[in-house]
Amino acid sequence: MSRVAASIEDDVLALITEDELVSVTEALVAAAGENPGGTEEATIAVLEAFCLGAGLETLTEEAAPGRPNLTAVLPGGERPGLLFLGHSDVVPAGEGWERPPFEPYVRDGRLYGRGSTDMKGGLAAVAVALKALKAAGAQLPGPVTLACTVDEEDLGIGIRAYTRAHAGESFSGCIVAEPTDLATVIGCRGDSYIDVTVHGKSAHSGRPSDGRSAINAAAKIIGLVVEDHERLQETQDPLLGAGSWNVGLIDGGSGTSMVAGECRLSLDRRLMPDDDPHRILDGLRARIGEAGIDQDGIGVSASVTMEMPGFRTPEDHPLVGDAVAALADCGFASGISGWTAACDGGFIARDFGVPTIVLGPGGLNDQAHQVNESVSIAELVTAARAYALLCLRQAKAG
Template sequence: MNPVAVSIEDRVLALITEDELVSLTEALVAAGGENPGGTEEATVAVLEAFCLGAGLETLAEEAAPGRPNLTAVLRGGDRPGLLFLGHSDVVPAGEGWDRPPFEPYVRDGRLFGRGATDMKGGLAAVAVALKALKAAGVDLPGDITLACTVDEEDLGIGIRAYTRAHLGERFSGCVVAEPTDLGTVVGCRGDSYIDVTVHGRSAHSGRPADGLNAIDAAARIIALVREDHERLQQDQDALLGAGSWNVGLIEGGTGTSMVAGECRLSLDRRLMPDDNAARILESLRERIAEAGLERDGFAVSAAVTMEMPGFRTPEDHPLVADAVAALSDCGVASGIGGWTAACDGGFIARDFGVPTIVMGPGGLNDQAHQVNESVSIAELVAAARAYALLCLRHSSPA
């Protein structure tokens, strides 16, 4: 590393302060954004105000009424630059918190509040890193972009709107700032929701043979799903595991003394990177037909209501090496791994065709979506510093 580069890096890192990271994360947590609910607007306003104050260019675009995606750009040269991806919504806080979930506080080196880990801390770390790069007057080969989308925790309308609006733009890679305990995640499973409705025929429960019990038929479909789940588990990928099924919701019938005339299932089907939800749906329809439900008089409809693609980036890709090196230089020994969870990064990898990783502060399994959610302040600082180094070091072909 030449002395000039060291001087630039030191100058940028000196501009990243713990106080600013904590202050911005607290403001983002306090803005709420529970989803379902469509309440991300206040969070976006906080983030946009910070980015404008940092000298970044911003663009708010409604993905749905009152639900704006935000893009903040640090301008550079003409080469493709990095895209950082995050989301403004959080899951509902729920009950059981020690303190009000949207009144953030610091204790024992951690910042507490709903969204602290997933993912207000990651958003703050990216924004503070870009502010430091701007303030240092760094000459970057390409733009650095932060895209903050709505609705990640539910149906993903934000990332779909973002890819439609920005598809012609060029990026060298994407870093999703979701919580990974600062590990470098190179692959994620995707996810899809499949809703199934079974129509039978209602009748008095005293004469069940007069009807067609839709709940019984739905149970037969659940057995098909369970059988396919077990089949999938026989083909485990070393990094991502296997595709999987889960019956998340079931609703049917109108009364205990009546044969159920209708039953609805909501199925979660986790996707491997090369899976396609439409093909999976068609396969499910074929198995239902083979089971003879329609021959028995039932009408069955099924549809994909949500799809989030998976992705995989080669472990030896330069973006991965640069991320691991940046974290190492910030005192973090980052392992390379995969996620069985899903994230918006799959859309970027698929639609833009760029290498994608997930790397951010906070714990997915022990903090995200949990009561008394918190993030380590030391991880916030390390993440912001690593993001800044990654922007300085990562380059791509012109």
């Protein structure tokens, strides 16, 4: 590394402070944004105000009424630059918190509050890193973009709106700032929801043969789903595991003394990176037909109601190596791993065709969506500094 390059890196890192990271994260946590509920607007207002104060260019675009996506850009040269991706919504706080969930506080080196890990801390780390790059006068060959979308925790309307609105833009790579305990995640499974409605014929339970039980037919469909799930588990990918089924909801019938005229199933189908949920649904329909379930007065309708694609970036891709090296230079030894969870990064990998990783402060399994959620302040600092180094190094390589 040249003396000039080392100097600008030192200047940028010196501008990233624990106090500012804590302050920004606390403000974002206090803005709440529980979803379902569509209340992300306050979070976007806090993030936009900080980005404007940092000298970034900002743009808000409504994904739905009162639900704006935010794009903040640190200008650079003509080459494609990095895209950082995050979301403004949090899951409902629920009960059992030791303090109000949207009144953040610090204790023993951790910042507590709903969304601190998933993922207000990651958003704060990106924003503070971009501010430091701007303040240090870093000359980047390409712009660096932060995209913050709504509705990641529910149906993903925000990321879909973002990819439509920004189709044709080019990026050198994407870093999703979701919580990974600062591991470099190079692949994620995707997710899809499949809703199935079984139509039968209601009758008095004293003469069940007069009706056609939608619940009985739905039980047979559940059997097919369980069989397929077990088949999928026979082949395990060393990084991502296997696709999977889960019957999440079932609702049917109108009374104990009546044959059920209708039954509804909501199925979760986790996807491998090359899976297409519509082809998966076609396969389920075919098995229903082969089993003779949709006959003799029974009808079945089904549709894909949500899909989030998976992705995989080669372990030897420069973005992966740059991320591991940046963390190492910040004093953190990052492992390379995969996620069985899903995230919005799959849309970026698919729709923009760019290498994508997930890398952020906080723990997915032990903190995200948990009561008394918290994030390590030391991880916030390390993440912000690593993001800044990635911008300086990856943009030059791009």
